[in-house]
Amino acid sequence: xxxxxxxxxxxGLLKRxxxxxxxxxxxxxxxTRSKAGNTLYVTFLTAFGLFSILPLIYCIATSFKxxxxxxxFPPSFFVKRPTFQNYLALPGLLSNLRVPLSxxxxxxxxxxxxxxxxxxFVSALAAFVLTKSPLKSRRGIFTVVQYALLFNxxxxxxxxxxxxxxxxxxxxxxxxILPHIATxxxxxxxxQYIEGSVPDAIMEAAKIDGANPxxxxxxxxVPMVKPCIMTLTLFGFRDxxxxxxxxxxxxxxxxxxxxxxxxxxxxxxxxxxSAMAVTVIMMIPPIIVYMVSQSxxxxxxxxxxxx
Amino acid sequence: MIRSKGGARxxxxxxxxxxxxxxxxxxxxxxxxxxxxxxxxxxxxxxxFFEFDMVSLPVFTGFSNFFRMLFDDAIFVRTLKNTLIxxxxxxxxxxxxxxxxxxxxxxxxxxxxxxxxxxxxxxALIGNAYYIWQVAFSSDSYGYINSxxxxxGLITEPVQWLKDxxxxxxxxxxxxxxxxxxxxxxxxxxxxxxxxxxxxxAGAIDGIRNRWQELWYITLPSMQHxxxxxxxxxxxxxxxxxxxxxTLAGYPSVGNRVDTIVSYLADAGxxxxxxxxxxxxxxxxxxxxxxxxxxxGKLINKIGK
Numbered sequence: 001x002x003x004x005x006x007x008x009x010x011x012g013l014l015k016r017x018x019x020x021x022x023x024x025x026x027x028x029x030x031x032t033r034s035k036a037g038n039t040l041y042v043t044f045l046t047a048f049g050l051f052s053i054l055p056l057i058y059c060i061a062t063s064f065k066x067x068x069x070x071x072x073f074p075p076s077f078f079v080k081r082p083t084f085q086n087y088l089a090l091p092g093l094l095s096n097l098r099v100p101l102s103x104x105x106x107x108x109x110x111x112x113x114x115x116x117x118x119x120x121f122v123s124a125l126a127a128f129v130l131t132k133s134p135l136k137s138r139r140g141i142f143t144v145v146q147y148a149l150l151f152n153x154x155x156x157x158x159x160x161x162x163x164x165x166x167x168x169x170x171x172x173x174x175x176x177i178l179p180h181i182a183t184x185x186x187x188x189x190x191x192q193y194i195e196g197s198v199p200d201a202i203m204e205a206a207k208i209d210g211a212n213p214x215x216x217x218x219x220x221x222v223p224m225v226k227p228c229i230m231t232l233t234l235f236g237f238r239d240x241x242x243x244x245x246x247x248x249x250x251x252x253x254x255x256x257x258x259x260x261x262x263x264x265x266x267x268x269x270x271x272x273x274s275a276m277a278v279t280v281i282m283m284i285p286p287i288i289v290y291m292v293s294q295s296x297x298x299x300x301x302x303x304x305x306x307x
Numbered sequence: 308m309i310r311s312k313g314g315a316r317x318x319x320x321x322x323x324x325x326x327x328x329x330x331x332x333x334x335x336x337x338x339x340x341x342x343x344x345x346x347x348x349x350x351x352x353x354x355x356f357f358e359f360d361m362v363s364l365p366v367f368t369g370f371s372n373f374f375r376m377l378f379d380d381a382i383f384v385r386t387l388k389n390t391l392i393x394x395x396x397x398x399x400x401x402x403x404x405x406x407x408x409x410x411x412x413x414x415x416x417x418x419x420x421x422x423x424x425x426x427x428x429x430x431a432l433i434g435n436a437y438y439i440w441q442v443a444f445s446s447d448s449y450g451y452i453n454s455x456x457x458x459x460g461l462i463t464e465p466v467q468w469l470k471d472x473x474x475x476x477x478x479x480x481x482x483x484x485x486x487x488x489x490x491x492x493x494x495x496x497x498x499x500x501x502x503x504x505x506x507x508x509a510g511a512i513d514g515i516r517n518r519w520q521e522l523w524y525i526t527l528p529s530m531q532h533x534x535x536x537x538x539x540x541x542x543x544x545x546x547x548x549x550x551x552x553x554t555l556a557g558y559p560s561v562g563n564r565v566d567t568i569v570s571y572l573a574d575a576g577x578x579x580x581x582x583x584x585x586x587x588x589x590x591x592x593x594x595x596x597x598x599x600x601x602x603x604g605k606l607i608n609k610i611g612k
Contacts, residue, residue, distance in 0.1 A: 049426035055436035126336035133329040134321040148344050150596040152589040159347035182339035192532040196501045213328040227497040242434045298417045
């Protein structure tokens, strides 16, 4: 039960650590867990994982339940006689929408893609300046950003609404995009990541080589913070994808898929199976973004060990 | 501005021309941050000294909103207490859990790691996943937990879980922790890769003897920035809990057991149209959170020392 049994990741690193310890210090035993400890550990992780994945299983199982099974007693968590009828009913339900479904789908993907891109880009630029620039005001600005994160958003809503309407962005795509760009969490996360991963020495070296700040950002900082960019892309996408604009979008042809969900949910218990089917379909894009972004994060984790 | 002359000063003093690119890069964020966050925040702070019902003009009342909430509003004091209980328990526990699980995952093969982290992140990835607990704790015999306990004979009639003053707080705490593998968890996962592998090797040579020492002397100090981030996010989320208890236990909850400050201020603003009072409450909450943030920042600086 040592590192040679490769339950442990980071093969390159651990192999080297193993060699180090067995070869030079002969302390390899102390780094590992006992067999009982290992069993406990894996059991805990699996149990926690299964517990966490409950809502996903519940949604998927419910979306395949026939109507009578949705109301039986005692309630069953899993589906007994799976059916596609909830999914097959969707085209009929969706044909009654006020604007064609394709319009909502386009809006959702368009708004999510543009907002996520701008959010990540603008946050990364600002975080770079707040971390590595010679501006004297950067510490002060960062303090304000960080504390602003703590202010409860509820009482901000009315002044924000007044500002939106003064700018004339109510009922435009900007009402989705611009408020997200101001989200302080992205700048905070990116700034902390740059602090931990981009050494000042690299900045100095680039400056001596004559690189201007734009090039330093694009060619040195961005590649180094790729895991953080990936994670932030996921956060941005997840938030925009499920956002239901609160009183800033009235034009039906500008609404996104969450608005469709609200319309189907309004159909009551008889449609609860179909509502769950829509929920399941709506989960697919965030899950894909999750898989792509996190496999990238983990990939770069491994290459970091090789360097 | 004059260009810096001496070699000693270069790198500290930078000419205005050299600073322009930095201003350009900061501008887009700063513009919208000031417009959508700083100005509304300032408006909210100003409003906390007024009485404002959203119909007639605001009337300046000095500190009376603050006096009212602290000395003349038993429900506010109750919600303050609930919020502190929730924050003191779920804040640190969520922080530890999201670090410990990220750290555990770090030693698995990439594929196992991706699958497990997906499972942990699931409640946060699926928005409003907590409503599943509403179904589970439903008070009639159709609730999963009641129907299961009835079937094995532990109870003889359905328990009103979310309407029982004794059960409701522990349930809210448990569900909040269940949802806490969110932003901080993934930030920790990405932060763990910043730890330089050579540090581990150097540590092994310098006499680090077990994984706990490795954690304390190498991993944690290398992750200090990310830990501060996840601590601040935990403060922000644990002091702002409101949607979860409102969905599960309703507002007002039984005996006001799980009504939080944020639920209360939303009620004051939306139902009672007391915007000035709601603003004052959010200003007080903000001050409490700033104090906690400063204390937590000092604690995190002690890591690895």
